[in-house]
Amino acid sequence: MSDNYLRLVSYDPHWRPGEAAAREAVTILRDVFPRAEHIGVEFEEGVTFFDAGANTESINCPLCGGDLEDWWGEAMDRAASSGFEDLAAVTPCCHGPTSLNDLRYVWPAAFGSCALTVVNPDETSLETNQLRRIEQAIGSQLKAIWQHL
Ligand SMILES: [Zn+2]
Known part of the structure; x- marks a missing residue:
């Protein structure tokens, strides 16, 4: 179950x-x-x-809507190594500043x-x-x- x-x-x-x-x-x-x-x-x-x-399902860029699935795993690994103290990230698609907490998780x-x-x-x-x-x-x-x- x-x-x-x-x-x-x-x-x-x-x-x-x-x-x-x-x-x-x-x-x-x-x-x-x-x-x-x-x-x-x-x-x-x-x-x-x-x-x-x-x-x-999918994870998209909050700024341009780009697909972040491939990039996300690595970004999470990086953030995990600091115990998720720093969630700041720059998106790979449109190079904008964001936070892992603000990504568009479908x-x-x-x-x-x-x-x-x-x-x-x-x-x-x-x-x-x-x-x-x-x-x-x-x-x-x-x-x-x-x-x-
Ligand atoms: Zn983007």
């Missing part, structure tokens, strides 16, 4: 919520996903890359130090107003990452 995860990750890779705020966000998620197998907060030691797993992905995680949510979408409620509770704008393993 395959597993599905919904991860909510801040736009700021270094951001971490306070404990009370994280608990409140989890309470809202329980309300939104009553049939989920598990809901919790994961604090990572450093910055981690949360990707879409088997959902991952299935969203994000760098973060903390994720709200819903295991097998038994839903395939999160409505915008529900996401806003969670963002307000936790105090940061969040990216929704649907991961299929």
Whole structure:
């Protein structure tokens, strides 16, 4: 059986919520996903890359839309060697400054130090107003990452 995860990750890779705020966000998620197998907060030691797993399709340049798949692996290796402290990159297609966190991941992905995680949510979408409620509770704008393993 395959597993599905919904991860909510801040736009700021270094951001971490306070404990009370994280608990409140989890309470809202329980309300939104009553049939989920598990809901919790994961604090990572450093910055981690949360990707879409088997959902991952293509990665494009946010500036010109160019295909970055070939370049991306190497850029990730470079960033990983610094523990993802430095995500700055120059795109190979149009030579523009960007961040690995801002590339156009066709299935969203994000760098973060903390994720709200819903295991097998038994839903395939999160409505915008529900996401806003969670963002307000936790105090940061969040990216929704649907991961299929
Ligand atoms: Zn480009």
